[in-house]
Amino acid sequence: MHGYIYLDIYISLDKNFLPVNLKDMLNFLFFCKSEIKVPKEFLETIGAFGINLKNPDEVIDNRALSGILVLGGDGTLLKAVPYAYEYDLPILGVNMGKFGFLTEITLEELPQVLKLWVEGSLTFDERTLLEAKYQDKVEVFLNEGAILKGPVGRIITLDLKIDGEEFIEIYGDGLIVSTPTGSTAYNLSAGGPVVHPRVRAMIITPICSFKINHKPFLIPEDSTLEVILKEGEEEVHLLLDGRTNLFIEPKQPVRFHRAKRPLKLVSSPTKSYLTILKEKFTW
Structure with a gap:
């Protein structure tokens, strides 16, 4: 669950490390992995930097927000994506999970990252977001939108159009539409490429x-993809980043295209994406 952390704590950080011009508190929306024991080091660090953590469900005025702070794993960070998009805020993910492709920052790196942040010298990675539209529902996602067959297990048939042009018919268990950021998630498990x-x-x-000759493929990010479920009795789902689940009906198109703006993500100050990739996959 996400919520408040109150900062009535003893600060043991070296005060010489802190920025000289630290005057105002930084306000962050806070997302925390459920049932996590918040480390003392984390509390001490955010206390030393004067960070005020806000419950996302209770924010009224987002103009005073500096960013979003996530303590957990990639699943926790994905829950913060709609807030980051709506308020146009960067996400700082501190890894307390197992894999951590998105939550790149370690507890040890957090003071260094926050120092750069308050000094105004921190740079952000821009990650493409995609938008899925089905009927009157529109949502952005960072990893993937997956169209999946239901519990009965029957094969489903999906018609694909790209930029209005009829392309192919997919006959199988479903389809994954992924961003490059999400290429190491469900896409990879289904045989897609790392991008x-x-x-x-x-x-x-x-x-x-x-049809075994139907392989994963890439299209330009400014394309519009339309997926239509053909007739069938199977229950079919549209799952977005593992957090939103919609039932889709035959003949009702699902449209995917690039969102209006990217996500700003804080990356590790000590490791490149390629280094993280090698470590996670033990290459």
Whole structure:
């Protein structure tokens, strides 16, 4: 669950490390992995930097917010994405999970990152967000939008159009539409490629296609992809970043395209994306 942390704590950080011009408190929306024991080092660091943590569900005026602070894993960070997009805020993810492709910052790196932040010298990675539209519902996602067959397990048929042009018919368990950032998530498990986050592309990966010559492929990120479920009795889901689940009906198109602006993400000051990739996959 996310919520408040109150900062009535003893600060043990070396005061010489702190920025000289630290005057105003930084206000962050705070997302925390459920049932986590918040480390003392984390509390001491945010206290030393005068950070005020806000509950996302209770924010009224977002103009005073500096960013979003996530303590947990990639799943926790994905829950913060709609808030980051709506308020146009950068996300700082502190890794307390297992894998941590998105939550790159370690507890040891956090003081260094916050020092750069308050000094105004921190740079942000821009990650492409995609938007899914189904009927009157519109949502952005960072990793993937997956169209999946339901519990009955019957094969489903999906018609694909790219920029209005009829393309192919996918006959199988479903389809994943992924960003380069999400290429190491569900897309990779389904046989899709690892794509560097700076590549401007949308990844389309069939799930267990009945036609074995249907392989994952990339299209330009400014394309519009339309997916239409053909007739069938199977219950079909649209799952966005593992947090939003919509039921889709035959003949009702799901449209995917690039969101109006990217996500700003704080990256590790000590490790490159390629270094993290090698470490996580033990390459």
